[in-house]
Amino acid sequence: MERRRRCVALMVAAALLAATMPSPVAATLSPDYYKSSCPDLESIVRYEVTRKKNLTVVTIPATLRLFFHDCMVGGCDAAVLIASPKYDAEKDADDNESLAGDGFDTINRVKAAVEKKCPGVVSCADIMALAARDVVYLASGPYWRVELGRLDSLVSRKSDVEGKLPSEHMHVNELAAMFQKKNLTLVDLVALSGAHTVGFAHCTRFASRLYSYSYSTPTDPTYNPDYADQLKEACPRKVNNITAVNMDPVSPVTFDNIYYTNLCNGLGLFTSDQVLYTDPATRPIVKQFANSQKDFFDAFAEAMIKLGRLGVKTGNEGEIRKVCTAFNH
Ligand code: HEM
Ligand SMILES: *[C@@H]1O[C@H](CO)[C@@H](O)[C@H](O)[C@H]1NC(C)=O
Ligand SMILES: *[C@@H]1O[C@H](CO)[C@@H](O)[C@H](O)[C@H]1NC(C)=O
Ligand SMILES: *[C@@H]1O[C@H](CO)[C@@H](O)[C@H](O)[C@H]1NC(C)=O
Ligand SMILES: CC(=O)N[C@H]1CO[C@H](CO)[C@@H](O)[C@@H]1O
Numbered sequence: 001m002e003r004r005r006r007c008v009a010l011m012v013a014a015a016l017l018a019a020t021m022p023s024p025v026a027a028t029l030s031p032d033y034y035k036s037s038c039p040d041l042e043s044i045v046r047y048e049v050t051r052k053k054n055l056t057v058v059t060i061p062a063t064l065r066l067f068f069h070d071c072m073v074g075g076c077d078a079a080v081l082i083a084s085p086k087y088d089a090e091k092d093a094d095d096n097e098s099l100a101g102d103g104f105d106t107i108n109r110v111k112a113a114v115e116k117k118c119p120g121v122v123s124c125a126d127i128m129a130l131a132a133r134d135v136v137y138l139a140s141g142p143y144w145r146v147e148l149g150r151l152d153s154l155v156s157r158k159s160d161v162e163g164k165l166p167s168e169h170m171h172v173n174e175l176a177a178m179f180q181k182k183n184l185t186l187v188d189l190v191a192l193s194g195a196h197t198v199g200f201a202h203c204t205r206f207a208s209r210l211y212s213y214s215y216s217t218p219t220d221p222t223y224n225p226d227y228a229d230q231l232k233e234a235c236p237r238k239v240n241n242i243t244a245v246n247m248d249p250v251s252p253v254t255f256d257n258i259y260y261t262n263l264c265n266g267l268g269l270f271t272s273d274q275v276l277y278t279d280p281a282t283r284p285i286v287k288q289f290a291n292s293q294k295d296f297f298d299a300f301a302e303a304m305i306k307l308g309r310l311g312v313k314t315g316n317e318g319e320i321r322k323v324c325t326a327f328n329h
Pocket of ligand 3: 181182183310311
């Protein structure tokens with residue numbers, strides 16, 4: 001009840017959403033890209049992703065986050081999947097922020113199944129885009145047609161990651177600037193952050209909000225006090241670096257708009273979540289999504305399509321990897 005009340009009675013102009021028209025489609029991307037070369041692609045991906053999700057539900061957040069990290073660093077090109085014996089690939093950067101192994105495993109399983117039916121045809125980058133859509137849908141989230149036709153990168157460098165991924169300590173101006181560099185708007189930022197309606201975060205990511213916000217005010221006052229108490233219980237002062245909590249304390253495994261009602265109630269886990277409500281630049285968008293799951297779903301789908309257009313490799317910039325963790329050469 002209380003949760004709903006603080007976010008009702010607002011009518012954000014429809015213009016907010018109209019302002020997020022996607023940029024023109026890169027000529028090479030199309031949902032029908034593999035229509036003749038691998039007609040069963042989407043059902044193979046769906047089947048394998050469902051199988052993996054049936055084994056472990058953390059597949060959902062892990063696979064979704066992996067796609068975001070891949071796209072933000074040099075584009076959606078599966079560079080994040082490369083396993084380097086020298087530990088100098090994208091996934092080895094500190095900023096990979098403990099990407100969960102189940103995301104990698106999902107893509108590798110799907111790729112193996114796709115290779116059996118359509119050898120050498122479908123890129124790992126496209127499989128990541130399809131799998132990210134499928135896990136959202138399996139968690140009761142929106143569905144969208146995925147544009148396809150990406151090639152896989154020929155390089156993957158740890159040093160490329162620095163400064164490309166947002167930090168949980170960032171405020172709206174910093175987040176907006178980082179997203180703007182990728183042509184992602186404020187609405188895209190708020191919508192994509194809604195991915196934190198599923199998944200986990202380690203205590204070490206937000207402990208400073210609980211214990212060392214400032215000298216006179218140790219706990220961030222934008223936390224709901226009861227929530228802060230619960231978090232302190234789960235994450236004591238000298239917590240290890242393994243303990244994690246649900247990012248959406250209300251509906252942790254469902255892809256829904258509760259993330260936004262949470263923000264209205266001080267239940268945003270990271271600074272980067274809660275500021276979307278405290279900052280007047282983004283608060284109307286948070287309220288809109290809290291009030292309309294449909295508006296959130298539409299905006300999320302659109303923002304994921306835009307995210308999927310970043311840094312697409314074509315021609316001699318890429319290849320179709322045989323296995324997603326290694327270059328062909
Ligand atoms: C807006 C800026 C963002 C920041 C600062 C941020 C930061 C983080 C951090 C620090 C974690 C916890 C990692 C850990 O402790 O293991 C996390 C988890 C997660 N993030 Fe984000 N993120 C952002 C945007 C996004 C976007 C755009 C998506 C996807 C569209 C996303 C999807 C996820 C998911 C699904 C998880 C849970 C991962 C899991 O349970 O394995 N995040 N994020
Ligand atoms: C996943 O689990 C659901 C529910 O138990 C079941 O109906 C479905 O057949 C399973 N799918 C796969 C691919 O294992
Ligand atoms: C952003 O849009 C501009 C203008 O359409 C384009 O030139 C630029 O390449 C885009 N940037 C990214 C990262 O897609
Ligand atoms: C986690 O803590 C252990 C033990 O203190 C340490 O060896 C390890 O390097 C830490 N891992 C990370 C990712 O910081
Ligand atoms: C999933 C994964 O590969 N995570 C890596 C992130 O980077 C650290 C080193 O900074 C590795 O230890 C992890 O294995």
